[in-house]
Amino acid sequence: MERKQMAFFTRPIELGTLFDDLADRGRGTGVHVSRPLDIAPHLGADLDLPDLAELVREAAGWLAAAGARRGDRVAVVKRNHWDYVLLSCAAARIGAVPATLSADLPPDVLEILLKRLEPALLVTDSALAARPGVAVQAPRTLVLDGTAKGLLSLDDVRGWAVPPVHRPALDDPLAVMHTSGTTGVPKLVVHSTRTLLRRLAGFEAHRWPVLGSRPDDVVASAISFAHGRALAWTASVLWLGPAKVLAVSAPGWEEAGPFLARHRPTTLEALPATYVRWQRRALGEAGPFARVRLYISTFDAVHPPTVRAFLNATRRRRPVWMQGWGQSETGPLTFRLLTRRSMADDDGRHPTTRDLGRPVPTRTRLRVVDRETLRPLPRGASGLVVCRTKALCLGYVGEQERWQGKRLGGWWHTGDVGTLSRTGRVRFVDRETDTIPGASCVELEDVIDDRLPEVLECVILGVPGRPSLPVVVTEDGGLDRDAWRRAVADLPELADPVVITWDQVPRTGTGKVRRTALRELLGETPDTYGTGRWT
Known part of the structure; x- marks a missing residue:
């Protein structure tokens, strides 16, 4: 042949x-929908x-x-x-x-x-x-x-x-x-076909150690199925022929909970926002997550308390959380495997999910460039992260000039600010448009999430000329102000927090916070420290 x-x-x-x-x-893979x-x-x-x-x-x-x-x-x-x-x-x-x-x-x-x-x-x-x-x-x-x-x-x-x-x-x-x-x-x-199926789905359709689906796996996904990830996920997972494939169509626990409990997945991919909504379900008895050996998270940043909760929710001895970083335009660029040990908070050490791991071997090359000159920077310096990948999309419908403007020779501007270590590890700082002077919004959000268990989500908005504004999401819209002051005492100066509920936050179809819309909702200026040039 x-x-x-x-x-x-x-x-x-x-x-x-x-x-x-x-x-x-x-x-004989069975497909089950919620x-x-x-x-x-x-x-x-x-x-x-x-x-x-x-x-x-x-x-x-x-x-x-x-x-x-x-x-x-x-x-x-x-x-x-x-x-x-x-x-x-x-x-x-x-x-x-x-x-x-x-x-x-x-x-x-x-x-x-x-x-x-x-x-x-x-x-x-x-x-x-x-x-x-x-x-x-x-x-x-x-x-x-x-x-x-x-x-x-x-x-x-x-x-x-x-x-x-x-x-x-x-x-x-x-x-x-x-x-x-x-x-x-x-x-x-x-x-x-070349970028989406040959490069992305084809790469995933290997029985990679730990990450590849096994014949006895029950593989679940709870994402936005309008997203291109749904095509690559479906093709690659079904090609490997696990025992079952589960599709969760809505994050609400009234639909998702009984469905997951009935089928008991061994691998689970979900939107970061969905993991956050389910986080309290992962505390205490393992329940639907008892058999999970592999969690997968892409689309957005996920904070250490969420990762820790789900890793502790399974009865598996060595569960793994795969954190992927990439874009709709490129597919996955890096990945990192997180474990209970790497997420343990001991001796005052604050674990981070901002370490995004290394580029996908043989598939991706990364470089950090100066935000003004676009010239390459040495390892360890913070700047714009650019990439090379053969999975880069063909363009943008109706905005091809915008797509061309994000290319520098054979390099693609991700719009993210970060660093590359000497060994090639990527450390995420912020989206370029969300940057703040002398700190990282995502890191501050990490610390606040870790220190205040009642906080479902924290969003730091940079406001030129004033301290950055923390928007705190809680179950009931309330916050212990004394606990807040203790939690942020050693952090860079922040404005008094705005406290809202989950349903008040404007979100994208993949659960990300629409920061521009959130600013408008709060009556804040649209001005940011970033240029927004690479969005």
């Missing part, structure tokens, strides 16, 4: 036929690969019947569920380019992104279709869960013949996803 043919059977390389290929391999799929509730919550392959073929027929054609962009925006992945596969199968958008985007931001996309077809649910200005952004709109005047429903497109498969060239646009948008309107990132 030729090398190219062999690669087909050992790595996931086609999005449109992914589930056909998985079903043909005969692995609630029935929005696009096929009749299938229930326990699924198998042949049924999923058939569903993708049917959905490809729906999209073709709704008018989607090869090369068209198909925008998908609905409440969070793993069926974002199935709809993406269906669009790719007919040669269209799926563009997945989170339903949690603010209405004005969603409208901007849809205008940039200019989709030939919008696939949505009745709740989103009812929003003013959403359905008019596409010539045709398909509503998945009901009917709406002037719009297509699933009943209008069922029964269409399964279209022939179109396999795009390796470097053609394959899928579009958006960045988090913590500082404004998200970018629309374009990936290809």
Whole structure:
């Protein structure tokens, strides 16, 4: 058998036929969802690969019947569920380019992104279709869960013949996803088969020690399935054939808790914000987390108390927390394995998650450059972190000049400030736009989270000309002010804290704090110490 043919059977390389290929391999992996799929509730919550392959073929027929054609962009925006992945596969199968958008985007931001996309077809649910200005952004709109005047429903497109498969060239646009948008309107990132499947999913689809899924694993994910990570995760995990794959569609414990308790995962990937919401569930009895051997966290910073709580929640002797750092544009750039020992707070030593580990071997190169001159800096000096990776996206929809402006020769500006040690370890300081003089917002947040257990989250906002403003998130919006003063006594000067509840914090679809929106909510100036040039 030729090398190219062999690669087909050992790595996931086609999005449109992914589930056909998985079903043909005969692995018995069961897929379980925390609630029935929005696009096929009749299938229930326990699924198998042949049924999923058939569903993708049917959905490809729906999209073709709704008018989607090869090369068209198909925008998908609905409440969070793993069926974002199935709809993406269906669009790719007919040669269209799926563009997945989170339903949690603010209405004005969603409208901007849809205008940039200019989709030939919008696939949505009745709740989103009812929003003013959403359905008019596409010539045709398909509503998945009901009917709406002037719009297509699933009943209008069922029964269409399964279209022939179109396999795009390796470097053609394959899928579009958006960045988090913590500082404004998200970018629309374009990936290809080569960057998303060959480079990212293909790399993960190895049975790496500790990190790779095993045949007896129960692999769970609780992320935003509108994010590009959902495609790479699905392809790589299912390709390795674990016993079960679990998709948690909502972070609320009323849905997630019984589901996790029933299936008892051995590996768990979740948004940092979801880990924080579940943190108190991890204290005391291990419960749903008793069998977890590997936790995975990407998307955003996660603080030591959260890592410690979950590592202590499992009955495994040597559980591991894999902290990844990367971007939608690049995929993972570095990773670090955290253990109970590395997270122990003893002898006054403050453990940190700002040590992001080393670059992914053979995949990534990193450099730190001066923020003004962009010239390389020596090891240990703080500056902008730039990277080289063959998984870099193709560009930004509607903002290609912005994408070009973030490149320096073959290097990509991450927009993060950090240092590189002599051994190549990355230490994160802050996003460039969030920097403050003489300190690190993330480090201050780490310390405050560690010292005040009642704090769910702390966000430090730099305010030029005044002490930085701490925004403290607690369960009930209250805070012991005496405990606060003791906790920050040895820290750089901070303003009096603003205390709010979790639901008051403006967040992205991946749970990150929208800092610009938070400033507006608090009536603060939009000015920061950073330039925002690299966002």
